[in-house]
Amino acid sequence: MASFSVTSSLSTELKAPSVGAFQPSDRPFQNLTAAINFSTRRAGSAVKPLRAAAESRRGDSVGPLSATTLAAPKTEEGVKEEVTIVEEEENFEQLAKQLENASPLEIMDKALAKFGNDIAIAFSGAEDVALIEYAKLTGRPFRVFSLDTGRLNPETYRFFDEIEKHYGIHIEYMFPDAVEVQALVRTKGLFSFYEDGHQECCRVRKVRPLRRALKGLRAWITGQRKDQSPGTRSEVPIVQVDPVFEGLDGGIGSLVKWNPVANVAGNDVWTFLRTMSVPVNSLHAQGYVSIGCEPCTRPVLPGQHEREGRWWWEDAKAKECGLHKGNIKQDSESNVSAQANGEVSDIFESESMLTLNRVGIENLLKLEDRRDPWVVVLYAPWCQFCQGMESSYLELADKLAGTGVKVGKFRADGEQKAFAKSELQLGSFPTILLFPKHSSQPIKYPSEHRDVDSLLAFVNALR
Numbered sequence: 174m175a176s177f178s179v180t181s182s183l184s185t186e187l188k189a190p191s192v193g194a195f196q197p198s199d200r201p202f203q204n205l206t207a208a209i210n211f212s213t214r215r216a217g218s219a220v221k222p223l224r225a226a227a228e229s230r231r232g233d234s235v236g237p238l239s240a241t242t243l244a245a246p247k248t249e250e251g252v253k254e255e256v257t258i259v260e261e262e263e264n265f266e267q268l269a270k271q272l273e274n275a276s277p278l279e280i281m282d283k284a285l286a287k288f289g290n291d292i293a294i295a296f297s298g299a300e301d302v303a304l305i306e307y308a309k310l311t312g313r314p315f316r317v318f319s320l321d322t323g324r325l326n327p328e329t330y331r332f333f334d335e336i337e338k339h340y341g342i343h344i345e346y347m348f349p350d351a352v353e354v355q356a357l358v359r360t361k362g363l364f365s366f367y368e369d370g371h372q373e374c375c376r377v378r379k380v381r382p383l384r385r386a387l388k389g390l391r392a393w394i395t396g397q398r399k400d401q402s403p404g405t406r407s408e409v410p411i412v413q414v415d416p417v418f419e420g421l422d423g424g425i426g427s428l429v430k431w432n433p434v435a436n437v438a439g440n441d442v443w444t445f446l447r448t449m450s451v452p453v454n455s456l457h458a459q460g461y462v463s464i465g466c467e468p469c470t471r472p473v474l475p476g477q478h479e480r481e482g483r484w485w486w487e488d489a490k491a492k493e494c495g496l497h498k499g500n501i502k503q504d505s506e507s508n509v510s511a512q513a514n515g516e517v518s519d520i521f522e523s524e525s526m527l528t529l530n531r532v533g534i535e536n537l538l539k540l541e542d543r544r545d546p547w548v549v550v551l552y553a554p555w556c557q558f559c560q561g562m563e564s565s566y567l568e569l570a571d572k573l574a575g576t577g578v579k580v581g582k583f584r585a586d587g588e589q590k591a592f593a594k595s596e597l598q599l600g601s602f603p604t605i606l607l608f609p610k611h612s613s614q615p616i617k618y619p620s621e622h623r624d625v626d627s628l629l630a631f632v633n634a635l636r
Contacts, residue, residue, distance in 0.1 A: 265429060269410040273436070280411055280433040281307040284394055285315055288429070291391040291421065293318050295383075296336070296344065298329040298454055299464040301396025303442050305340060306451050307433060308394075318345040318386055322378035323354065324466040332454040339452050347382040354378065364468060371469060371484045378466070387418045392429040400438055409435045481558075485621075486600045519584075520554045520563050525570035527581040531592070534583045537608055538596065538615070546636040547579045547608040548628075549615075551593055553586035556602040562623040569628045578636055607635055 272280055284292060285308065293316035294304045308315040319333065337344055357365075357377050366374045387393060397409045412431050420428030434442060439462075446453060456464055460472025463483050473482040529537070529549065537547060550566055552559040570580040585593035586602070593599035597606065598617045605618035605628070618631055 265412050265414055266410075269412045272411045275411070277303070277307050277433040277437060278310055280431065281394070282311040282313065284392065284412070284431040284433070285311055285313040288392040290314070290316065292316070292393060292431075293345070293386075293390055294394045295319070295396070297396070297464065298325065298332050299396075300439075300442055300446065300453070300457070300462075301434075302336060302451055302453065303434060303445055304394055304396050305336065305342075306446075306449055309340060316345065317342055318347060320379050320382050320386075321346045321348050322466050323349065324378065324468060326456060326464070326467045326470070328454060328456045329464060332452070335452050345386075347386045349378045349382050353381070366469065366484075367486060370487060384418060387415075387420060387428055388423075389421060390428065391420045391422070392431060394431045394433065396434055397432045398434050398437060398439065398442070411435055481621075518554065520560060521550065521552065521566060521582045523567050523570055525574045525580060526567070527579060529581045529583045531589060534597070540608075541613040543608060543610050545577050545579050546610050546632075547581060548573070548632050549581045549583055549606050549608065551583055551585040551597055551599050551602070551604040551606065553584065553602045555586075558601075559603045562603060565623055565625040565628065568625045569632075572625070572629060573632065578632060607632060609635055 272283065275283075281304070294301075294308060296302065296305065296317050296319045298319065305315075305317060308317075333344060336342075354377060357374065361369075361373075393415075399409050409432050411433070412429065414426050415428040415430040418428050419425070445451075454461070454464060461470060461482060462473055464470055465483055469484055471482050471485060534549070537543075537549070548569070550559075554560075566580075573580055583589075583593075583597075585597065585599055585604070590599070593604075598604060598615070603623075605623075606615040607618065608615045616635055618628070620627060620631070
């Protein structure tokens with residue numbers, strides 16, 4: 174039910190009362206009554222006039238206000254009456270619960286119906302083409318935008334063109350600021366992200382262009398799925414007030430984010446694409462699953478998670494470029510610290526395995542002429558990829574027992590992480606190092622193949 178609030182304006186000597194503060198007087202409009210409904214979620218907060226709504230900074234989880242202003246004719250005394258109809262704010266947390274078991278098509282239809290031309294689909298050139306297919310199936314008009322970072326694969330550019338022709342649409346491309354890109358490349362080179370992390374480059378080429386795009390919208394639609402990245406996307410809701418970006422009206426709470434395939438498994442998305450004969454990026458046939466910029470994306474191996482192909486030189490928990498930064502819980506670091514304090518069971522437990530502490534690994538680093546070669550894994554017991562290679566690494570220790578090669582482990586998370594990054598070449602877990610007999614520097618195992626035969630070949634070739 175809409176709530177009505179009345180404001181009046183006279184000359185400069187008469188100030189209009191705030192919305193929700195209407196008081197009857199002896200003026201000709203004294204018989205006009207209004208039903209005032211305070212629909213804010215926080216007790217005690219005042220309803221603001223419409224003109225201030227776009228400037229407000231609301232931190233609660235409600236959608237932006239939608240209002241219509243009706244101007245009444247002036248009375249004989251020159252009083253202009255103005256009626257503002259303010260729709261009740263929608264609780265998107267409640268809506269997310271209502272849509273938890275809805276199909277992607279139903280969710281897409283709901284989003285397009287609610288926001289019309291003020292919502293757009295974010296298309297990356299990967300399997301989120303499913304979103305465009307769902308939008309087409311609703312029969313409603315829809316908009317699609319994409320971020321052209323300037324460093325996409327040629328196959329992705331060709332795919333964009335194919336999609337535009339297949340659906341008869343024009344993708345709205347957003348580009349990074351040329352001056353910002355120029356400054357970054359001139360200062361740090363084309364591939365600085367391999368050395369100091371991908372966040373700076375993504376901020377210039379992706380996050381800021383996205384921010385500009387979203388400022389023209391009231392809602393956007395993404396292809397996020399809960400199974401894409403267990404560390405950052407496991408709790409993605411169907412719909413939410415965007416926790417990071419602002420929409421057309423500005424301020425926190427001014428943008429709504431829809432994730433129609435949040436509860437859909439990756440295999441089911443692909444079944445849908447094949448069933449509907451939807452065009453797909455040719456990179457998928459080459460082993461690419463999650464597709465981003467060319468320098469930061471590579472095929473994944475059998476058994477690897479799809480996000481392992483993105484920024485593979487970094488920790489698994491850093492597999493976000495900033496577009497969905499709100500997925501990362503604020504207490505993630507404290508969770509890691511808690512795990513480092515022993516709240517999870519240790520791994521790589523074997524009589525053939527030696528456990529190195531900080532002093533032990535530092536001493537091993539200092540030796541320039543070692544009596545025996547060492548192979549050491551830098552690990553975190555909570556890391557699913559460390560857990561996945563546990564059996565092969567234990568078998569490696571058993572096979573090397575008695576050969577003169579010592580096999581060890583060093584827990585490199587928590588307080589040891591900074592040291593491991595600066596001194597032990599830690600990029601992501603697990604990192605495997607070989608300390609040869611006649612070399613002062615450890616050699617980092619370069620392959621993603623973590624089966625025992627591959628590990629054994631590496632050790633025997635260099636020990």
